[in-house]
Amino acid sequence: MKLTLLLTATFVLVLFDGAAIAQELPSQIIGVWKLRDVTGIEVATGKRIEKAYGEKPIGYFIYTKGGHFLWTITADSRVAPAGSAPTDPERIDLFNTLSFGSGTYIVEGKTVLHRYDSSWHQVWTGNTRSTTAEIVGSKLTMQHAPFNSPISGTEVAGTTTFDRAE
Numbered sequence: 001m002k003l004t005l006l007l008t009a010t011f012v013l014v015l016f017d018g019a020a021i022a023q024e025l026p027s028q029i030i031g032v033w034k035l036r037d038v039t040g041i042e043v044a045t046g047k048r049i050e051k052a053y054g055e056k057p058i059g060y061f062i063y064t065k066g067g068h069f070l071w072t073i074t075a076d077s078r079v080a081p082a083g084s085a086p087t088d089p090e091r092i093d094l095f096n097t098l099s100f101g102s103g104t105y106i107v108e109g110k111t112v113l114h115r116y117d118s119s120w121h122q123v124w125t126g127n128t129r130s131t132t133a134e135i136v137g138s139k140l141t142m143q144h145a146p147f148n149s150p151i152s153g154t155e156v157a158g159t160t161t162f163d164r165a166e
Contacts, residue, residue: 026107028135033162035059035073036139043146043155052151053097061140061162063105069114072100095120096151110134112142121150138164 038057040049051057052075059073075097081090101124103117112131116124132143140162149156 025110025112025133025135029063029107029112029133029140030065031063032165033061033063033140034165035061036161036163038073038158038160040149040156040158043157049152049156060165061160067104067106068102069105070100070102072098074098107133123148123150140164 035057038051038053040052041047042049053059053073054076056076057073058076059071061069061071063069078094078097079090081087081094086094099120101114101116101119103115105112105114107113110132112133113128114131115128116126119125129147130145134141142160142162144158144160146155146157148154
């Protein structure tokens with residue numbers, strides 16, 4: 001009898017704890033997140049992709065209460081153009097060292113579905129991208145579903161980590 005009661009209590013605690021975590025992500029994700037790191041793996045080879053945005057990329061991810069998101073990432077090594085109007089090679093370098101997106105989102109369990117209304121390369125605009133998110137303390141970790149990299153053209157899976165900024 002004691003064992004049955006103990007097992008039932010354990011099951012209820014695990015069940016409610018899981019439900020609480022699922023309920024918390026939609027409210028916990030709201031806010032401003034400062035980029036910590038971006039990593040990627042080539043799906044076909046398992047090879048780690050060198051950090052396209054450098055060792056200390058710069059960026060933020062913002063989630064609003066109203067269901068909107070906006071994010072930006074820039075490389076730590078960006079160089080300002082020599083003049084007020086960038087040359088074509090300078091524009092290419094600037095384009096290749098930034099990314100951004102915006103749109104609406106919904107949270108389903110640990111999955112965040114991002115519906116893009118704009119993106120730096122237009123490939124994601126009008127599409128929904130799936131990300132698995134986990135918040136531990138003040139750290140947000142996002143595991144991105146595999147996608148074709150607009151820079152390398154290969155299929156990659158990525159992880160992005162952020163620290164809560166506010």
